[in-house]
Amino acid sequence: MILIYNNVIQHGPVITTTLLMALIAVAVYLAWIRTPQLLLKSQGLFFANIWINYDRIKSMNLSEDGVLVIQLEQRNLLIRVRKLDDLEKIYLVMLENQ
Template identity: 55%
Template sequence: MSVTDWVLFGFIILLFGYAIYDEFIMPRRHGKTILHIPLLRKTRLDSLIFVALIAILLYRNMTNGGRPFTTYLLVMVALLSVYLAYIRQPKLLFKPSGFFFANAFIDYQRIKSMNLTEDGVLVFGLDSGNLPIELHRIDDLGKITELFSRQETQPMTKSS
């Protein structure tokens, strides 16, 4: 295997690992998921450019008599990129002690304020700055508000 093949193989392992973490591991971390909210996709154009660049590399590899193994690796990177950008839905997962946003866990204790902008963007004011969250459906705001009002009336217990 060439250095290029090793780099492509490394990217495949990283992308596949991220996909498994996002779909299977993250929903099970920090307790049971109380509320699952789909988010708006933001990186469609960036992903399209990335897949187009991989398609160019794939074309160049095939026309210049490149190794078939490199072709398979490029196809795998393109398929994983399409899955992560267009098939997988970004999500906001609320847990008993906090929530996952962009694969980062944010404890409820860090939230100082919660606001809604005129364009329907939910903004959590954290101790380290603001966290804007663009929801896929505006109706999900009611579910989030209900969750936080329920949390204020009865404290959620930590479960492991």
């Protein structure tokens, strides 16, 4: 917003203001509107635009509050679901593919 304000006050190019507003719209979409989806495949899974092979998974833990914790080599992946029944489905599919 500061960059847009400076560009308008200093009578900068209109294309710069337009591109900055588009950048803000994309940032809002990526940060607040879009939710990550879990896509299970036969050799791995996609979550938050990251491909993870089943070989990289060290352990999986289910919590009672709707979170599936997948421990990878260097970090933990937290998957929150809206329906608790989906946790069991995800867990069973991942067990079948490992």
